[in-house]
Amino acid sequence: MTQSARAQEPGTTVTLHPGDDGSGAVRRTVLPGGLRIITEAIPSTRSASFGIWAGVGSRDETPEDAGASHYLEHVLFKGTRRRSALEISAALDAVGGDLNAFTAKEYTCYYARVLDADLPIAVDVVSDMVAASLNRPEDVEAERNVILEEIHMRDDDPGDLIHDEFSTALFGDVPIGRPILGTVDSINALSRDRIHAYYRRHYVPSRLVVAAAGNVDHDAVVRLVTTAFAELPGVEGDLPAEPRIGGPAVPTAPTVRVVDKDTEQAHIVLGTAGLCRTDDRRFALGVLNAALGGGMSSRLFQEVREKRGLAYSVYSYTAQYADTGLFGVYAGCQPGKADEVLSICRDEVARVAETSLTEEELERGKGQLRGGMVLGLEDSGSRMSRIGKSELVYESLLPVDEVLAKIDAVTLDDVREVGRDVLTRPGALTVIGPFGDRDFTL
Amino acid sequence: MTQSARAQEPGTTVTLHPGDDGSGAVRRTVLPGGLRIITEAIPSTRSASFGIWAGVGSRDETPEDAGASHYLEHVLFKGTRRRSALEISAALDAVGGDLNAFTAKEYTCYYARVLDADLPIAVDVVSDMVAASLNRPEDVEAERNVILEEIHMRDDDPGDLIHDEFSTALFGDVPIGRPILGTVDSINALSRDRIHAYYRRHYVPSRLVVAAAGNVDHDAVVRLVTTAFAELPGVEGDLPAEPRIGGPAVPTAPTVRVVDKDTEQAHIVLGTAGLCRTDDRRFALGVLNAALGGGMSSRLFQEVREKRGLAYSVYSYTAQYADTGLFGVYAGCQPGKADEVLSICRDEVARVAETSLTEEELERGKGQLRGGMVLGLEDSGSRMSRIGKSELVYESLLPVDEVLAKIDAVTLDDVREVGRDVLTRPGALTVIGPFGDRDFTL
Numbered sequence: 001m002t003q004s005a006r007a008q009e010p011g012t013t014v015t016l017h018p019g020d021d022g023s024g025a026v027r028r029t030v031l032p033g034g035l036r037i038i039t040e041a042i043p044s045t046r047s048a049s050f051g052i053w054a055g056v057g058s059r060d061e062t063p064e065d066a067g068a069s070h071y072l073e074h075v076l077f078k079g080t081r082r083r084s085a086l087e088i089s090a091a092l093d094a095v096g097g098d099l100n101a102f103t104a105k106e107y108t109c110y111y112a113r114v115l116d117a118d119l120p121i122a123v124d125v126v127s128d129m130v131a132a133s134l135n136r137p138e139d140v141e142a143e144r145n146v147i148l149e150e151i152h153m154r155d156d157d158p159g160d161l162i163h164d165e166f167s168t169a170l171f172g173d174v175p176i177g178r179p180i181l182g183t184v185d186s187i188n189a190l191s192r193d194r195i196h197a198y199y200r201r202h203y204v205p206s207r208l209v210v211a212a213a214g215n216v217d218h219d220a221v222v223r224l225v226t227t228a229f230a231e232l233p234g235v236e237g238d239l240p241a242e243p244r245i246g247g248p249a250v251p252t253a254p255t256v257r258v259v260d261k262d263t264e265q266a267h268i269v270l271g272t273a274g275l276c277r278t279d280d281r282r283f284a285l286g287v288l289n290a291a292l293g294g295g296m297s298s299r300l301f302q303e304v305r306e307k308r309g310l311a312y313s314v315y316s317y318t319a320q321y322a323d324t325g326l327f328g329v330y331a332g333c334q335p336g337k338a339d340e341v342l343s344i345c346r347d348e349v350a351r352v353a354e355t356s357l358t359e360e361e362l363e364r365g366k367g368q369l370r371g372g373m374v375l376g377l378e379d380s381g382s383r384m385s386r387i388g389k390s391e392l393v394y395e396s397l398l399p400v401d402e403v404l405a406k407i408d409a410v411t412l413d414d415v416r417e418v419g420r421d422v423l424t425r426p427g428a429l430t431v432i433g434p435f436g437d438r439d440f441t442l
Numbered sequence: 443m444t445q446s447a448r449a450q451e452p453g454t455t456v457t458l459h460p461g462d463d464g465s466g467a468v469r470r471t472v473l474p475g476g477l478r479i480i481t482e483a484i485p486s487t488r489s490a491s492f493g494i495w496a497g498v499g500s501r502d503e504t505p506e507d508a509g510a511s512h513y514l515e516h517v518l519f520k521g522t523r524r525r526s527a528l529e530i531s532a533a534l535d536a537v538g539g540d541l542n543a544f545t546a547k548e549y550t551c552y553y554a555r556v557l558d559a560d561l562p563i564a565v566d567v568v569s570d571m572v573a574a575s576l577n578r579p580e581d582v583e584a585e586r587n588v589i590l591e592e593i594h595m596r597d598d599d600p601g602d603l604i605h606d607e608f609s610t611a612l613f614g615d616v617p618i619g620r621p622i623l624g625t626v627d628s629i630n631a632l633s634r635d636r637i638h639a640y641y642r643r644h645y646v647p648s649r650l651v652v653a654a655a656g657n658v659d660h661d662a663v664v665r666l667v668t669t670a671f672a673e674l675p676g677v678e679g680d681l682p683a684e685p686r687i688g689g690p691a692v693p694t695a696p697t698v699r700v701v702d703k704d705t706e707q708a709h710i711v712l713g714t715a716g717l718c719r720t721d722d723r724r725f726a727l728g729v730l731n732a733a734l735g736g737g738m739s740s741r742l743f744q745e746v747r748e749k750r751g752l753a754y755s756v757y758s759y760t761a762q763y764a765d766t767g768l769f770g771v772y773a774g775c776q777p778g779k780a781d782e783v784l785s786i787c788r789d790e791v792a793r794v795a796e797t798s799l800t801e802e803e804l805e806r807g808k809g810q811l812r813g814g815m816v817l818g819l820e821d822s823g824s825r826m827s828r829i830g831k832s833e834l835v836y837e838s839l840l841p842v843d844e845v846l847a848k849i850d851a852v853t854l855d856d857v858r859e860v861g862r863d864v865l866t867r868p869g870a871l872t873v874i875g876p877f878g879d880r881d882f883t884l
Contacts, residue, residue, distance in 0.1 A: 044486035044487075045486075045820065046816065046820065047817055047820055077738075078748075085744075085748050086739055086744060086748070088738075089737065089738030089739040089743075090739035090806055092738075093732075093736075093737040093738065093739040093740075093806055093809070093810045094739075094805070094806040094809040094810065095809050095810075095813045096809055096810045096811065096812055096813015096814040096815070096816070096817060097813055097817070098817075099738065113817060114813070114817070115813055115816060115817065118813070141751075142748070142749070142750070142751040143751060144751065145750075145751035145752065146747055146751045146753070146754050147754075149707065149751075149752075149753055149754035149755075149774065149775060149776070150754040152706035152707045152774075152776070153601065153706075153707055153754055153755060153774055155706045156599075156600050156601070156705045156706050156707055156709075156774075157598075157599050157600075157601065158598050158599075159595065159598070159599065262704050263598045264594035264595075264597045264598050265591065265594045265595055265598055267598075290535075294535075295531065295535040296519075296530075296531030296534075296535065296541065297528055297531035297532035297535040297536075298535075301531070302527075302528060305588055306520075306527050306528070306584070307584070308584070308587075309583075309584040309585060309586065309587030309588045309591075310587065310591075311588070311591055312588050312589075312591035312592040312595055313591075313595060332591065332594075332595055332598075333591060334591070334594070363536070364532060364535055364536040367535070367536040367537050367538055368535045368536065368537075368538045369538065370538055371537045371538015371539055371556065371557055371560070372538040373538070374488065374538070374557060375489055375538060375539070375540070375555060375556070375557065378487065378488065378489055378821060378822075379820060379821060
């Protein structure tokens, strides 16, 4: 089975997955300019989700470009050769569709979810935005303030801000450690020409993946996308970009960051560098994370909230990137209880690192991942995201049943080993709260 | 067709909707103690959502009980005669299901979403929580702190806090105007006995509705629920409670509330009392709301964000209650721009009240509501919510195609009339930001 898009003959279509109970049929076409179009058919649904994934994110920014990926994501809604900003949004509003986008550290996605009959509108509008954006100076200017307001809004929500601060605490002032939004200074410094050059450089067909899922017909999607991309055909012979895997090891320089803020709660994240997204141990780490802080029955929830009533929100989480990852624990509590909560969280993390889980926790963690995965793939939007993102960042699309099998195969020893490695790495700590110049130590 | 549960013979099952393209078959059984069980079959899905709706919310609280509905919602997760808190959460975590609850002003809902094969677990656990909660003093104590932390977390997020403040600004210090969470003082004052009495009084079968949607079989659900409710059969002969409709007119005493807080943004809500949920004009108000501030193509988004870049987040919204409602406009902007943003929002609201919409806006607003409604009913959770909530608060379940027909029937005159009424009612205003003792005026 041809799995790599780079090895696929341009202009041809392959079936990546024939479809069965757990998944619909997945097909991929590579256009001559390197644009990949991947679809998953779910005939039982009435909706269709369409997305364009660009293989660029905040990690690709120089310090001078900081925030450019996200800034550009905003500007792409402002107008094309064929449509004003109002025409872009009105087209999807008129059919009750969702039109949105998000920027991550390693990719950017523009997407729409519509009733299946309205798929042609979604394809035309989203493709137009991505392929033919004007990035007019006046639009770049107007959007600058919107982004500054988005930064201020993030600053006003400590439960949001803490995660940006923690990235910096863990990775330092390097691209992966900097906030996706950029900073007030970096946004103010970005010129229209820089934004436009960024667009020209990164939004080329060979670095884009088009994904559709729902009640969609692959050949129809290919025809619609080919027409919509007429203005951005790419260079004939360009191969699809390599998947975003590996790279030089990311040095971490974990630190303690205390942000003094007049909040009611102390907001705390502590954690370490996790696993990269191709690390086979990620399934074991997923099970560990579920048992440690992934649900209401997890150790952190039980110890911090259920038994002691110290927090409303407490959980652990993981993130995966091409060459590194992140494991974190969040808690929000009374400032006067911060030390106690930190101590409990540290103890629970250390205990898992030393002694792994119980049999019961292992089985429950596996069940939680399995059920959560299947339930999480019920709507067309999550299906679209799975195939689109996978095409951009993995060598091949792992069928759902293979993922489930990998979860099933996790043993207590696997969990112990990955816990001993990941949870004992040098840790970073971030605290937001009314702490003046008080120190916290790792 | 028998539509009212009160008129249905106890122990019988009726078909409320035979099922067609837009909806699955909807059936209802009334048990002898007045418990209603309503299901919607969606055979094409692999999931099942199960919920129990209690006809009690923060509006039912005396000042002494303020916050009791939500407090009780928390305590119901703490243990039953058969299960500890850990056993409750572990049962659903083990199958990767979601278990959660929410409290509103007029009802409270406990729900789980699972793979269809796991429905019996969901029914058993959620029913056990609702029917056989122990409300032990030590659990009430431990949960008190969790709720205080939830209040502090809300206080730390001005985009959340503003909506509670606005309710009070609009309705005053009356049950519907008070925050669902209660206050630090009211939560500290609530005793275990009061909470338990509240539970005994309000959680009786005749005031509960059980709802399930997804790949479910009605008779199987009835059997499971009957078994699970063995401990709370209710009083034979009790009829299901009347739907929550009407009531004495709610006097509004709109005021201006300024909350001085050291935030980056000014967070603003202005609005009026809207329509109650049985008002036929709600469809026209829905279209008006969509066009005024419901999407990216709306007037507020275009004027405040797209053209002037003054805000990241700006929108209008409506809420419906038994006897009143709420229409509001939110914007977050630089504190120095608050007056300008307020002035634009007021102008746009006044303009719609005076001159209605354009034909194009009318059609777009209708399309937005139609598409949004159908897309919003794709998952089993939203289907469960629709039938469960409807049973509690409407005379009858409006089929989806009738709702779509009512949206289609809205005219420019309807929009003009409802706009002239609702948007010109006495308005309330709430502002959170670094404003010291500065005044704002309506």
